[in-house]
Amino acid sequence: AQKITQTQPGMFVQEKEAVTLDCTYDTSDPSYGLFWYKQPSSGEMIFLIYQGSYDQQNATEGRYSLNFQKARKSANLVISASQLGDSAMYFCAMREGHNQGGKLIFGQGTELSVKP
Amino acid sequence: DVKVTQSSRYLVKRTGEKVFLECVQDMDHENMFWYRQDPGLGLRLIYFSYDVKMKEKGDIPEGYSVSREKKERFSLILESASTNQTSMYLCASRTLQGPLNEQYFGPGTRLTVT
Numbered sequence: 001a002q003k004i005t006q007t008q009p010g011m012f013v014q015e016k017e018a019v020t021l022d023c024t025y026d027t028s029d030p031s032y033g034l035f036w037y038k039q040p041s042s043g044e045m046i047f048l049i050y051q052g053s054y055d056q057q058n059a060t061e062g063r064y065s066l067n068f069q070k071a072r073k074s075a076n077l078v079i080s081a082s083q084l085g086d087s088a089m090y091f092c093a094m095r096e097g098h099n100q101g102g103k104l105i106f107g108q109g110t111e112l113s114v115k116p
Numbered sequence: 117d118v119k120v121t122q123s124s125r126y127l128v129k130r131t132g133e134k135v136f137l138e139c140v141q142d143m144d145h146e147n148m149f150w151y152r153q154d155p156g157l158g159l160r161l162i163y164f165s166y167d168v169k170m171k172e173k174g175d176i177p178e179g180y181s182v183s184r185e186k187k188e189r190f191s192l193i194l195e196s197a198s199t200n201q202t203s204m205y206l207c208a209s210r211t212l213q214g215p216l217n218e219q220y221f222g223p224g225t226r227l228t229v230t
Contacts, residue, residue, distance in 0.1 A: 009156070034173040035218060043125075045206065045221035089159060095217075102147055102210050102217055103174070 003027065004094050006107035014083045014115050020067070021110045025091035031097025032074040035104065036066065039089040048090075051075055053097075068098040082114045119143070120222035128228045135217065137225050139207030144211050148190035149219065150174075153204040165190055170219055171199045199210040 005024045013019040025034065036048040051059045051066045060067040067076040079086055089111050093104040123138035139148065145168050151159040161174030163182040171182050172186075178199060183191045190209075194201055204226050208219040 004158075033216075039223075043204070043224040043226075045208070045219075047218055047220070049219045050216045050218060086228075093159075102212075102219070103149070103164060104159075104219060105152075105159070108156055108158045 004092055004107035006090075006092055006110050008110045009108070010111045010113070012051045012113050012115055013079075015084060016081055018078060018080045019082055019112065021079070021112065022092075023075045023089050023107060025073050025075060025092075025094050027073075027094065027096055029096040030052065033095045033097075034066070034068070035073075035093040035095070036064070036077045037093065038086075039084075039091065039109075041088070045091070049077070064065045084114050084116060087112060087114045118222050120207060122203050122205075122207055122225050124225050125223060128230065129194075129197050130230055131198060133194075133197050133229075135174075135197050135229075137192040137194075137205055137207075137227070139190045139192070139209075139222055140188050141220070142157040142188065143192075143201070143209070143210040143211065145189065145199075145209035145220075146187075147185065147210040149210070150180075150190065150192045150207065151206045152176070153224070154224040155208055159206060162192065184228050201227065202229045203227060 034051045038046045049061045049064045051068045063080045065078045065108045089109045093106040120141045149164040150162045165171045165184045181193045206224045207222040210219045
């Protein structure tokens with residue numbers, strides 16, 4: 001069964017507008033962490049933001065925030081005031097607390113295009 | 117700054133060749149990982165290593181092996197390359213210290229097997 005699901009293969013957003021990238025997850029482990037990574041066309045994966053399952057507040061990091069809804073098992077990434085440089089692939093990933101070595105399980109990715 | 121480097125950005129090999137992909141990290145990280153990335157599938161874990169000389173299979177280990185003789189270096193080996201191993205390969209490392217323990221990625225190697 002897919003543990004991380006990103007249902008939007010591609011999205012467009014106008015420059016300076018906000019955009020939400022969806023991510024749902026499935027785990028029976030009470031302890032887990034959720035990550036978002038950005039992959040520009042150059043290929044490197046850039047860590048954006050992290051949310052722990054026990055964190056009381058939604059994570060924020062500059063223009064990035066994570067809309068964490070634990071009961072719905074969703075961890076959507078919100079990018080405010082989109083910039084042309086935000087055009088990239090975005091991956092949601094989960095690390096389950098029980099697993100040794102910190103393995104990440106990735107979603108399929110969402111390709112975001114920011115229009116001028 | 118954490119730096120993870122991979123030996124090649126682009127590689128073209130023939131079917132049946134033995135292929136070595138090298139990954140080096142300079143931050144004394146304990147854990148290292150090899151993923152392959154294919155469109156529509158995201159990143160899938162091939163192998164990972166807890167520490168020197170320790171390795172574990174990931175989700176798709178068939179056709180691959182790994183070697184970690186030194187802490188900073190993690191090699192992925194395709195014993196006999198096949199066309200279905202044409203893909204983007206990403207290496208990552210992670211420390212056990214710190215609050216987030218996020219993975220740091222290399223720039224990737226785009227491998228084509230003809």
